[in-house]
Amino acid sequence: MEERAxxxxxxxxxxxxxxxPLVACVHYFPEIGSTNRQAFRLALDGAxxxxxxxxxxxxxxxxxxxxxxxxxxxxxxxxSAILRPRxxxxxxxxxxxxxxxAVAELLSGYCPDGVSIKWPNxxxxxxxxxxxxxxxMKASTGAVDFIILGIGLNVNMDREDFDDLLRGTATSxxxxxxxxxxxxxxxxxxxxxxxxxxxVFVQTxxxxxxxxxxxxxxILGRPIRVVDRDASQDGVVTGIDxxxxxxxxxxxxxxxxxxxxxxHLLGR
Ligand code: BTN
Numbered sequence: 516m517e518e519r520a521x522x523x524x525x526x527x528x529x530x531x532x533x534x535x536p537l538v539a540c541v542h543y544f545p546e547i548g549s550t551n552r553q554a555f556r557l558a559l560d561g562a563x564x565x566x567x568x569x570x571x572x573x574x575x576x577x578x579x580x581x582x583x584x585x586x587x588x589x590x591x592x593x594x595s596a597i598l599r600p601r602x603x604x605x606x607x608x609x610x611x612x613x614x615x616x617a618v619a620e621l622l623s624g625y626c627p628d629g630v631s632i633k634w635p636n637x638x639x640x641x642x643x644x645x646x647x648x649x650x651x652m653k654a655s656t657g658a659v660d661f662i663i664l665g666i667g668l669n670v671n672m673d674r675e676d677f678d679d680l681l682r683g684t685a686t687s688x689x690x691x692x693x694x695x696x697x698x699x700x701x702x703x704x705x706x707x708x709x710x711x712x713x714x715v716f717v718q719t720x721x722x723x724x725x726x727x728x729x730x731x732x733x734i735l736g737r738p739i740r741v742v743d744r745d746a747s748q749d750g751v752v753t754g755i756d757x758x759x760x761x762x763x764x765x766x767x768x769x770x771x772x773x774x775x776x777x778x779h780l781l782g783r
Pocket of ligand 1: 548593
């Protein structure tokens with residue numbers, strides 16, 4: 516596999532990210548359980564904003580809703596950033612949306628057409644998932660102590676590398692561009708976009724990136740089903756508000772604010 520040449524090393528990662536004003540330092544692990552768990556531990560021990568954990572492989576990569584994130588060595592990005600924004604806990608989910616915009620801009624540089632954000636945390640290329648975002652937080656009364664922003668991006672996976680269950684719905688940059696990508700280059704660009712949008716977020720909250728989010732979302736006017744634990748609701752998306760909640764008009768005409776759940780597009 517030629518992408519094996521694109522190896523991660525502590526030095527290579529530190530050099531690639533040293534000019535990024537957000538990145539305080541890189542903790543690199545050839546293999547780890549989960550970069551999110553490791554970043555959480557570091558943050559509990561007082562790590563600064565901008566310390567990031569990168570792994571070449573994860574043995575217990577965490578997805579949303581206790582799913583497993585497939586994390587083989589040598590091919591993808593698994594990274595978690597420690598953030599310490601001065602915000603209320605209720606605002607924290609907007610960090611997921613912020614990261615979605617950053618990743619969508621990154622991927623659009625490789626695939627100018629076909630990148631879309633699936634609310635709240637997936638970034639797709641031509642309808643298949645290339646990236647998942649998992650944010651976790653620790654908060655004390657009324658204030659966020661820290662947020663762990665975890666990003667899993669499929670870079671050089673081949674179709675046959677995906678588990679059977681994912682093969683039909685997942686993709687990678689390599690599959691979509693036909694070219695093996697340099698992971699150091701990808702992570703350095705990724706953090707360029709994260710730094711840019713995190714700065715906007717800190718100043719304006721989601722409101723300042725709402726238009727950018729909408730430009731990458733193909734959900735407006737679409738019928739959806741929102742599944743949250745055992746309950747589900749159907750409706751048509753009429754917008755996203757300044758707090759990042761989906762606005763969904765139901766059959767009886769009422770408009771619901773959706774702040775959590777899995778979104779399924781209906782009628783496709
Ligand atoms: C999802 O779509 O379910 C979210 C997946 C998030 C996966 C990333 S990989 C890096 C970080 N460490 C983890 O254990 N999970 C996130």
